[in-house]
Amino acid sequence: MDNPLLELTGLPPFSAIKPHHVEPAIDFILEKNRARINGLLQVTEYYTWTNLLGPLEEMEDQLNRAWSPVGHLNAVVNSDEWRRVYNACLPKLSAYATELGQNERLYQAFLSIAQGPEYQKLSIAQRKVIDNGLRDFRLSGVALDRDKKRRFKEIAERLSILSAKFSENVLDATDAWKKRIERREQLAGLPEHALDMARQAAQRDHMDGWLLNLEHPSYLAVMTYADDRALRAEMYEAYVTRASDSGPHAGRWDNTPVMEETLALRHEKANLLGFKHYAEYSLATKMAASPEQVVSFLSDLAQRSLAMAKTELEELRDFARRTDDLQDFESWDALYYSEKLRQHRYAISDEELKPYFPHNRVLDGLFSLVNRLYGLTVKERKDVDTWHVDARFFDIFDHQGALRGQFFLDLFARPHKRGGAWMDECIGRRRNTRGVQTPVAYLTCNFTPPLGSQPALLTQDEVLTLFHEFGHGLHHMLTKVDYLNVAGIAGVPWDAVELPSQFMENWCWQRDVIDMMSGHYQTGEPLPPTLFDRMTAAKNFQTGMQMLRQIEFALFDFRLHLEYDPARGSRIYDILAEVRDQVAVMNPPSFNRFPHSFSHIFAGGYAAGYYSYKWAEVLSSDAFAHFEENGVFDRDTGLRFLTTILEQGGSRDPMDLFVEFRGRPPQIDALLRHSGITAG
Numbered sequence: 001m002d003n004p005l006l007e008l009t010g011l012p013p014f015s016a017i018k019p020h021h022v023e024p025a026i027d028f029i030l031e032k033n034r035a036r037i038n039g040l041l042q043v044t045e046y047y048t049w050t051n052l053l054g055p056l057e058e059m060e061d062q063l064n065r066a067w068s069p070v071g072h073l074n075a076v077v078n079s080d081e082w083r084r085v086y087n088a089c090l091p092k093l094s095a096y097a098t099e100l101g102q103n104e105r106l107y108q109a110f111l112s113i114a115q116g117p118e119y120q121k122l123s124i125a126q127r128k129v130i131d132n133g134l135r136d137f138r139l140s141g142v143a144l145d146r147d148k149k150r151r152f153k154e155i156a157e158r159l160s161i162l163s164a165k166f167s168e169n170v171l172d173a174t175d176a177w178k179k180r181i182e183r184r185e186q187l188a189g190l191p192e193h194a195l196d197m198a199r200q201a202a203q204r205d206h207m208d209g210w211l212l213n214l215e216h217p218s219y220l221a222v223m224t225y226a227d228d229r230a231l232r233a234e235m236y237e238a239y240v241t242r243a244s245d246s247g248p249h250a251g252r253w254d255n256t257p258v259m260e261e262t263l264a265l266r267h268e269k270a271n272l273l274g275f276k277h278y279a280e281y282s283l284a285t286k287m288a289a290s291p292e293q294v295v296s297f298l299s300d301l302a303q304r305s306l307a308m309a310k311t312e313l314e315e316l317r318d319f320a321r322r323t324d325d326l327q328d329f330e331s332w333d334a335l336y337y338s339e340k341l342r343q344h345r346y347a348i349s350d351e352e353l354k355p356y357f358p359h360n361r362v363l364d365g366l367f368s369l370v371n372r373l374y375g376l377t378v379k380e381r382k383d384v385d386t387w388h389v390d391a392r393f394f395d396i397f398d399h400q401g402a403l404r405g406q407f408f409l410d411l412f413a414r415p416h417k418r419g420g421a422w423m424d425e426c427i428g429r430r431r432n433t434r435g436v437q438t439p440v441a442y443l444t445c446n447f448t449p450p451l452g453s454q455p456a457l458l459t460q461d462e463v464l465t466l467f468h469e470f471g472h473g474l475h476h477m478l479t480k481v482d483y484l485n486v487a488g489i490a491g492v493p494w495d496a497v498e499l500p501s502q503f504m505e506n507w508c509w510q511r512d513v514i515d516m517m518s519g520h521y522q523t524g525e526p527l528p529p530t531l532f533d534r535m536t537a538a539k540n541f542q543t544g545m546q547m548l549r550q551i552e553f554a555l556f557d558f559r560l561h562l563e564y565d566p567a568r569g570s571r572i573y574d575i576l577a578e579v580r581d582q583v584a585v586m587n588p589p590s591f592n593r594f595p596h597s598f599s600h601i602f603a604g605g606y607a608a609g610y611y612s613y614k615w616a617e618v619l620s621s622d623a624f625a626h627f628e629e630n631g632v633f634d635r636d637t638g639l640r641f642l643t644t645i646l647e648q649g650g651s652r653d654p655m656d657l658f659v660e661f662r663g664r665p666p667q668i669d670a671l672l673r674h675s676g677i678t679a680g
Contacts, residue, residue: 003028005066011406011440012069012426014387022070022085029066030096033059037106047109048118049126057484061430061437064484067093068426072442075418076410077387078171087164091157098153101140110134125651129485132650139284141273148272155269162262166243167603169253170596171418173242174214176249179235181210189227191351196451197221214239215413216420217448223335224350236332237591244593255596260570262602267564279562282608286493287615287654291562294611298558301614301668302551302583304677308544313585316341316542331588338542346538353535354457358521359411359447362458365517366470369507373638374478374646375399390414390449396477405477407441411466412449412456420599421445421465423472423501428490431482439488441473455521460535463517464505471504472497474646481649491650494609498616499623499654500646506624506674509536510632540676547675548583554611555579557601561608618671619658625670626662 004016005025036059040052067089074086100106110133113119119127141152180202181187187195187210197217198210205211212218212235222235241247243255263278270281279291288294320326320337329337343349367378377397384393390412396405408426413419426440445465450456458466475497476488484490489497507513511532518527527535556579564570572595580587588594600606623641630637644661659665672678 005070008062008065011384011393012065014069014073014385016385017069017073019079019081019085023088025066026063026070026089026092029063030092033063033096034099037100037103041105041109043109046116047113049113049122052109053113053126053129057430058432061428061484064425065427068424072424072426073387076391076444078416078418083168087161090160090164094157094160095153098140098156101137102142102144102149102153104142107134107137107142110137125481125483125486125649128491128651129483132485132491135284139273139281144272152269152272155265155272159262159265159269162258162265163603166255166258166262167418167599169243169255169258170599170603171416173249173253173597174419175415176252177214177238177242178205179212180207181212182208184210186228186231187226189225190221191225193351193354193448193451193454193457194218194221194225196454197448200449200451214242215415216446217413220335223332224339226336229333232332232336233330240331240588240592240594240597242593242597244596246591246593255602259572259595259602263560263564263570263572264566266561266607267566277562277564279558279608282561286495286609286612288495288611291558294558294615295555295562298551298555298611298614299582302548302555304672305544305547305551305675306583306585308677309548309585310544312542312545319344331586331592334586342538342541346534346541348531348534348538350459350461352531353460353527355520355522356518356525356527356531357458357460357463358455358519359458360455361519361521362463362466362517365513365515366467368516369513370474372633373635374642375635375639376404376478384408388414403438405439405441405473407443407473407477409443411445411447413446414449417446419446421469423469423476425476425488425490428476428484429479429481429487430484436482439477439479441476443469443473445469457521460508464508467504467508468501471501474504475500475649478642478646479649480647481651483651486650488649493650493654494605495612495615496619496654498613499619499658502613502617502620503623503641506620506627507632509539512633543675544677545585547677548585550614552579552583553598553600554614555583556595557598557606557610558608560601618668619654619666621671621674622662622666622669623658624674 003021003025004013005021006028036055040055043051070086070089074082110130114130114134119130122130141149144152181198184195187198190198195210198212201213201218202209202211212222214235219235219239223232226232238248241250243253245251245254245256266278266281270276270278273281275281275284279294283289283291283294288297316334316337317329319341320329320333323337323340326333326337339349370376370378375398379395379397381393381395386393386408388410391408391410394407394409395403396407398404422444424442424444426442427437429439430437445462447456447458447462447465472489475492479488481487514532515526519525556576559575559579560570560572563575576595600610601608606612623645627634627637640661644657648657655665
């Protein structure tokens with residue numbers, strides 16, 4: 001069969017992969033895998049790693065490598081045709097995964113290895129693969145009766161379709177809203193780069209004037225700088241009502257039925273397996289021990305932050321009153337006056353900082369940092385097939401010159417590209433008969449693109465985002481575990497997976513790192529000391545409000561899955577209102593439909609798991625505190641973080657790994673100190 005998805009021995013040949021290749025390739029691989037699994041289970045004596053688990057890993061790898069570029073292309077160059085073939089394969093892949101998870105003969109084969117003499121001879125990583133496999137069989141319903149197995153399979157297939165539909169609705173609603181501006185005075189307050197970006201967007205759509213859209217760089221620029229309050233209000237409403245029953249496109253891509261059905265099916269799925277609710281099911285694969293522990297953790301953190309956040313909001317409202325006599329402070333005023341207050345208080349703004357952070361200079365500084373910490377060298381390769389002219393490719397070598405990992409980098413926002421920033425797996429590490437398979441990552445962001453001949457200039461938040469995603473990438477690429485299911489981020493509990501990413505953000509505030517990654521795009525001058533001092537002084541500006549915002553998301557997500565009652569329905573906005581009463585200092589307007597675009601929990605892996613960001617931030621802050629104690633560039637500390645955290649993947653319990661690195665369990669003090677919150 002002449003199909004590039006069936007001939008993958010190296011990197012995906014993106015220019016050769018077309019939508020019509022997808023279904024035939026997936027159908028072929030699934031049929032072949034089913035036949036081979038049946039053959040493997042014909043063994044009559046006893047099962048071993050060699051005659052069962054090794055071949056299973058090989059089959060999983062082939063399927064992953066065929067599907068990975070398909071999912072990626074659907075996200076970064078979305079079209080009707082890519083969407084059609086992607087959605088056509090989702091139920092097939094879900095059905096296959098459920099069949100494997102409910103295959104009693106396969107489960108018994110795993111069990112026989114776990115209970116047999118070979119188990120103790122296997123490596124720690126191999127035993128972890130088996131232990132996780134047995135857990136996942138149970139979580140896939142292997143012990144259910146026939147009717148419940150069938151229902152579980154139906155639910156899994158439907159949930160995969162609903163997840164994709166949620167994401168599509170958000171993307172379509174985001175792409176649909178545009179506003180043409182004919183007079184420059186309507187955009188008063190916007191910095192020159194934002195005007196250039198809007199003009200470039202208009203030219204792209206063959207228009208005169210300026211064009212605003214809901215891509216993050218455009219939206220954020222208006223909300224932060226536009227003096228026209230009515231324009232801010234209009235754009236705010238369009239953004240927070242995406243894919244909902246409200247706003248300028250009310251009902252057109254409404255995610256309400258998707259959300260309702262998703263929550264109902266998740267609850268039913270958890271009940272089928274004997275869990276009281278989906279929150280309990282979610283924690284079966286996480287560090288947190290119980291729902292009560294999660295709620296208590298978030299509530300405690302909220303309580304510690306509440307007084308500071310209330311003070312910050314009152315200061316902001318007072319500033320708006322004194323500055324513009326604004327008496328009716330609204331959500332679309334928050335970013336605008338926050339930026340003005342930050343400038344007033346610290347004499348610093350993103351517009352002043354951005355010229356010092358051209359994207360290539362930031363990348364060079366990031367690569368210099370990992371060289372200094374871990375002895376790694378990152379080199380770009382130009383001869384690699386990609387999906388877009390913006391996409392780039394890099395190799396990572398260790399201090400001995402050995403290739404450790406590779407990654408694709410796609411930094412800039414554009415139409416038909418999913419919003420947000422993420423790291424995903426292209427190829428996972430595993431050892432096979434040909435040697436070690438090099439892990440490959442996708443690192444995807446949605447930054448402001450270059451404007452004309454000017455390079456892309458990154459905001460402080462964009463620099464932090466780049467470091468964050470690169471931290472995920474290092475976790476995937478630097479693993480030394482040779483087994484696919486526990487290599488890199490695979491098998492890592494979701495509430496520990498943010499540790500390496502959030503850890504990397506700390507370096508963005510170090511003077512030496514700033515020197516490595518800053519240089520004025522016109523003169524090459526590094527960030528002046530006065531600007532650095534003002535930037536670091538403003539580091540914890542409104543940190544209490546930001547902390548509570550994340551806790552609001554996390555508590556809402558967790559309670560949504562913890563308290564679901566089929567007799568009462570999802571109660572999405574009732575629960576959100578209760579959470580806001582508890583932890584929010586400012587409530588948004590009634591038309592706000594934030595949950596309708598909350599892709600993390602409805603179209604990502606964070607359902608009853610968004611708390612992971614704060615949970616892992618305790619770990620990451622405490623890990624960085626160890627560097628502060630020993631010297632932030634101490635090579636021994638860096639190598640210990642490399643060997644205990646980054647290289648171990650999911651092969652061992654994350655708490656054991658953290659204690660091995662830190663010398664003790666994690667403490668919350670460093671997070672509070674780094675956030676400027678007084679411990680209490």
